[in-house]
Amino acid sequence: MSKTLTSLFVEQLKLCDVKKGDLVGIISEYGKKNDYVDAVVAAAQALEANALVLTASSLSRPDLPPYDPTQGPDIPALLAAAANCDMVVDVTVEGLIHSDVRTRITGAGRRMLFVAEPPDVLRRLMSTPELRERVLAGVDILKRGRQIRATSPAGTDITADISGEDLPITPHMGFVADAGRWDHWPSGFIACFPRDRTAQGVIVLQPGDALIPWQRYVKDTVRIEVKDGFITRIEGDGFDAANLRAYFDAWSDRDVFATSHMGWGVHPTANWAAFEVYEPHRLYGQELRSVAGNFMWSTGSNRFANRYTPAHLDFPMRGCTVEVDDRTVVRDGQLLM
Numbered sequence: 001m002s003k004t005l006t007s008l009f010v011e012q013l014k015l016c017d018v019k020k021g022d023l024v025g026i027i028s029e030y031g032k033k034n035d036y037v038d039a040v041v042a043a044a045q046a047l048e049a050n051a052l053v054l055t056a057s058s059l060s061r062p063d064l065p066p067y068d069p070t071q072g073p074d075i076p077a078l079l080a081a082a083a084n085c086d087m088v089v090d091v092t093v094e095g096l097i098h099s100d101v102r103t104r105i106t107g108a109g110r111r112m113l114f115v116a117e118p119p120d121v122l123r124r125l126m127s128t129p130e131l132r133e134r135v136l137a138g139v140d141i142l143k144r145g146r147q148i149r150a151t152s153p154a155g156t157d158i159t160a161d162i163s164g165e166d167l168p169i170t171p172h173m174g175f176v177a178d179a180g181r182w183d184h185w186p187s188g189f190i191a192c193f194p195r196d197r198t199a200q201g202v203i204v205l206q207p208g209d210a211l212i213p214w215q216r217y218v219k220d221t222v223r224i225e226v227k228d229g230f231i232t233r234i235e236g237d238g239f240d241a242a243n244l245r246a247y248f249d250a251w252s253d254r255d256v257f258a259t260s261h262m263g264w265g266v267h268p269t270a271n272w273a274a275f276e277v278y279e280p281h282r283l284y285g286q287e288l289r290s291v292a293g294n295f296m297w298s299t300g301s302n303r304f305a306n307r308y309t310p311a312h313l314d315f316p317m318r319g320c321t322v323e324v325d326d327r328t329v330v331r332d333g334q335l336l337m
Ligand SMILES: [Fe+2]
Pocket: 261, 298, 312, 313, 314
């Protein structure tokens, strides 16, 4: 167990307003990330809180088909226990981000934090009150908006309907202090789930854009057409277009072609070079998702549209301009807020 990791979790649990006597639940996968489990327990104890470790054997998700969507009998038991915790820390390998488990825990009013990155990334990207304010400013812009649009000199021009007071917006600020909130440490971006089947246009991936969870940079130009919220064509001369087509086709499920969340990064210390600096498959990719001035969109799972496919790709893109109605929030990859 790393003393550094424990001290980072102490700092984080303080940000999350964990108090003396609170019960902190820890959801983990059997035999995995035990150092994180130990660190959360030690941090809770340091704050005179209590810890309950919930370890299940059926939380893994596949990277490629076949996929068995049935849940094990441990899930209802896990949910029942989590409902009695003041806060839940998810240290599963892939996270319960898009799952029914997450929705049911936060729906019960519990706050939930997912943690996956290596300790150095957790330390460098620790949240601050300023980051929270910046994220909330982005939420306000999305709440008032009717349309999000992203464009780029390479030919990206995509729009989606974000109108309505009930638009699902997921502020990512890297900690959870309020009841019913979910977040991911570290984070610094704002995303929303546009009205289903309203995304229209073209996205042109360029070398240097990021492909998550493949955890690498795009190497070749890829032109992706989107109609009524679904990808209808993927074109490009290099392997990237061919591999994206192979990946999407493998699932034999139209839902994997759906567009999911859209938004932009605001974290001042998140760095585009992370996949070069670290061993990329030891990363979850949260740093690339958070780079200030990225445009990030995604495919596949979207719990707000009842799409629970495990296929979900995030594409943080450089050099784009992002507008919400007539407000430009990112211009040519530079954050303007
Ligand atoms: Fe995503």
